[in-house]
Amino acid sequence: xxxxxxNRTPGSGGGRSGAGRRAAWLxxxxxxxxxxxxxxxxxxxxxQALDLLRRDGLALVWSSDLxxxxxxxxxxxxxxDARATLGQLLAPWEIAVRDGPGGTLLLVRKPSAAxxxxxxxxxxxxxxxxxxxxxxxxxxxxxxxxxLVPPAVFTAAxxxxxxxxxxxxxxxxxxxPGVARADFSSRTQLRGGASNETLVRFDDLRLYxxxxxxxxxxxxxxxxxxxxxxxxxxxxxxxVSFGDRSSGVIDIRPRLTxxxxxxxxxxxxxxxxxxxxxxxxxxxxxxxxxxxxxxxxLFFDVASQTNLGRPKxxxxxARVGHRLSDTLAVSANLLAFNDRLEAFDSDRxxxxxxxxxxxxxxxxxxxxxxxxxxxxxxxxxxxxxxxRAGNAVLPGVASGSLEDRRRFTIDSLQADxxxxxxxxxxxxxxxxxxxxxxxxxxxDEVEFDVLFLLPGAPDGTGRTRSLALRPxxxxxxxxxxxxWELLPxxxx
Numbered sequence: 001x002x003x004x005x006x007n008r009t010p011g012s013g014g015g016r017s018g019a020g021r022r023a024a025w026l027x028x029x030x031x032x033x034x035x036x037x038x039x040x041x042x043x044x045x046x047x048q049a050l051d052l053l054r055r056d057g058l059a060l061v062w063s064s065d066l067x068x069x070x071x072x073x074x075x076x077x078x079x080x081d082a083r084a085t086l087g088q089l090l091a092p093w094e095i096a097v098r099d100g101p102g103g104t105l106l107l108v109r110k111p112s113a114a115x116x117x118x119x120x121x122x123x124x125x126x127x128x129x130x131x132x133x134x135x136x137x138x139x140x141x142x143x144x145x146x147x148l149v150p151p152a153v154f155t156a157a158x159x160x161x162x163x164x165x166x167x168x169x170x171x172x173x174x175x176x177p178g179v180a181r182a183d184f185s186s187r188t189q190l191r192g193g194a195s196n197e198t199l200v201r202f203d204d205l206r207l208y209x210x211x212x213x214x215x216x217x218x219x220x221x222x223x224x225x226x227x228x229x230x231x232x233x234x235x236x237x238x239x240v241s242f243g244d245r246s247s248g249v250i251d252i253r254p255r256l257t258x259x260x261x262x263x264x265x266x267x268x269x270x271x272x273x274x275x276x277x278x279x280x281x282x283x284x285x286x287x288x289x290x291x292x293x294x295x296x297x298l299f300f301d302v303a304s305q306t307n308l309g310r311p312k313x314x315x316x317x318a319r320v321g322h323r324l325s326d327t328l329a330v331s332a333n334l335l336a337f338n339d340r341l342e343a344f345d346s347d348r349x350x351x352x353x354x355x356x357x358x359x360x361x362x363x364x365x366x367x368x369x370x371x372x373x374x375x376x377x378x379x380x381x382x383x384x385x386x387x388r389a390g391n392a393v394l395p396g397v398a399s400g401s402l403e404d405r406r407r408f409t410i411d412s413l414q415a416d417x418x419x420x421x422x423x424x425x426x427x428x429x430x431x432x433x434x435x436x437x438x439x440x441x442x443x444d445e446v447e448f449d450v451l452f453l454l455p456g457a458p459d460g461t462g463r464t465r466s467l468a469l470r471p472x473x474x475x476x477x478x479x480x481x482x483x484w485e486l487l488p489x490x491x492x
Contacts, residue, residue, distance in 0.1 A: 041089065046071035049089050050107075056082045061100060062107035094259070151232040152176050156255065159225050167271055169228050170221035173250060178235045185217045190235050193247030201242075202252045203333060204414070205362055205380055212294070212313040212339050214356055215388065220294070220313070222337040222358070226264055226275035227290045227317050229255040240479045241416060241430055254319065257286050270295055277319075284323040291316050309343035327374075328367045335360040352390040359383045368417075375417030382410040400446030407439040424485035434475040442467040 041049045047067050050060055077088035086097060090107065100106040154162075159169045173188050174181035180189045187195040195218075200207045202223065211218030234242070234249040242249045256279075263276035273292030279285060294313040301310075314337070321331030339356040361381050368374020384407070391401040416430035443466045448458055485491050 040076045041073045041085075042076045044073050045069060046073060046089065046093065049073050050086075053082055053086055053089075058082050058086060059102075059104040060086075060107065061104050066095060066107060066109060151234045151238075151249075151251070154231040154233075156225070156228055156230065159228060159231070167225050167266060167268060168220050169223055169225045169231055169252070170250070172231065173233050176233055176235060179233075182217070184219060186211055186221045187218045188250075190233075190248030197245055197247040199242055199245035199249045200252070201249070202335065202360075203254050203362075203364065204251075204376065204416075205360060205378060206412075207360070208358070208382065208384060208408075208410075210337070210358070212315075212337065212356075213311060213341055213354075214339075214386070215354060216311075216341060216343075220270075222315050223252060224273060224275065224290050224292045224315060224317065226266065226273065226292075227254055227288065229253045240481055241428065243432075243477065254317075255288070256321075257288050259283065266292070268295070269299065281322075285321065287318075287320045289318050308346070309341065311339075311341045311343075313337070313339045327369065328365065330366075331364045333360075333362050333364065349394055350390070350392040353388070355387045357383070357385040373417070373419045375415065378412070378414040380410075380412045380414075382408070382412070384408040384410075396449050398446060398448045398450070400444065402444040403442070405439075405441040409437045411435045421484075426483045428481040428483075429479065431478040432476070435472075436475065437472045438470065440467065440469040440471075 041052070044052075047069065050062065050067065054060055071093055073089060074092065077085045079085040079088050086105070090097065094110045096108050096110045098106045098108055154169070154172050159172055162172050162175070168186055170186050170188065171181070173179055178191050180192075181187065188198065189195055190198050196209070200210055202210075207222075209218075210222045212220045212222055230253050232249075232251040232253070234251070236248075238249045242251075255277075257277035259279055261276065261278045263274065266273045266275075271292055271294050273290065275288070275290040277286065277288030292315050294311065297310045297312045300308065316334070316336045318334045319331060321329065323329040337356070337358040339354070341352075341354045343352045344350065359382070363379045365377045366374070367376070386404075386406045388404040389402065391399075393399045412432065412434045414430070414432045416428070418426060418428045420426055445462075445464045447462050448460075451458065451461070483491065
């Protein structure tokens with residue numbers, strides 16, 4: 001494009017020529033939107049395409065939280081009018097159009113057909129049905145009753161931001177008031193109680209001692225943060241449906257997948273893993289798989305000049321779920337942890353070996369809805385196995401060996417239900433039955449080269465013990481909770 005002369009003298013004709021050129025440029029600029037429309041919508045951001053439809057006369061209203069800058073139009077719409085074109089532009093993003101006040105069109109997110117589970121969360125907060133819209137008014141509405149002592153909740157985003165060791169979501173609990181934890185252990189003590197006095201649940205199923213290397217400080221928990229939706233911690237009084245633990249509750253809720261394939265890969269100094277999942281059939285079905293291994297054995301090989309041991313651990317989680325109807329959803333779940341540890345002292349006079357296998361399998365059914373009557377049913381089998389062995393040869397002191405094997409099988413059935421009696425009353429009830437079977441096998445043998453004249457010290461030069469037990473039993477429990485609002489300021 002040629003430059004306009006900088007200096008023009010009056011009467012030279014430059015004024016007429018400059019005005020003509022400016023008019024031509026204005027005409028070109030005015031045609032730019034028309035050219036953009038003629039070229040089509042493909043390649044534009046969704047926000048740019050909506051702005052063009054606004055110029056065509058559509059009064060559109062949307063939120064920046066709904067229409068993201070990275071959303072682009074991948075295919076050219078083939079509709080004949082602006083309203084039909086709008087529908088085709090929004091279809092890939094699950095955005096719906098609704099009539100608003102004054103002839104406006106509101107862009108809203110399409111609601112899911114129904115929840116894949118009716119999870120009430122805290123027992124006094126039944127899961128609400130999906131809200132198609134939220135109406136703001138001055139009236140008083142109650143969506144479930146909050147717990148008397150609300151829990152502290154860590155979401156998945158919170159767990160990612162908090163510093164931790166070994167990608168362990170359980171270590172976040174130790175940052176709460178009233179919680180204590182040893183330096184190297186992932187176990188927590190709530191309100192001064194022992195670690196086994198705290199209930200740990202995953203997907204409403206009780207976990208027994210869910211830590212890797214259980215007899216060696218319990219360094220890491222067995223829960224991969226990639227499968228966690230949130231962690232609720234009750235350090236004070238907790239609702240009756242959690243049972244009779246005396247210290248507190250750590251309630252872990254699993255993550256549900258969204259549309260399309262989703263996942264993450266993890267590689268760190270202490271662990272490596274992968275998580276993948278997706279939902280399909282319009283959100284009615286979903287699956288999720290997560291596998292993780294510890295890298296401590298590799299770290300020991302590199303960092304230790306002498307071979308002091310090889311700690312290995314693996315954990316696996318798998319889930320598949322399907323919503324049969326708007327009021328019934330089912331899922332099958334598997335959670336497995338495997339540990340193997342060998343440890344030596346520097347001169348190899350003492351050696352220990354331990355192996356742990358914890359497997360949880362359960363079927364879950366969620367039915368009803370949170371604003372009426374509903375509940376959940378869990379049928380589970382738990383298998384816990386541990387093997388410990390060791391030997392020591394201390395010249396001039398003692399020598400011996402030990403072997404300890406334990407196996408447990410726990411079959412359980414849990415049922416929880418709620419019924420909303422009008423707008424001011426909520427009735428909850430539940431029951432649980434467990435069948436427990438165990439197998440203990442213990443043997444040790446020791447020879448003493450030196451005897452000490454101390455109370456309780458061995459008085460013979462040798463000892464041999466062998467024990468075998470097969471205990472079994474049943475456990476039952478039930479609860480009822482009725483909460484009602486007598487007055488706006490009085491709840492019983």
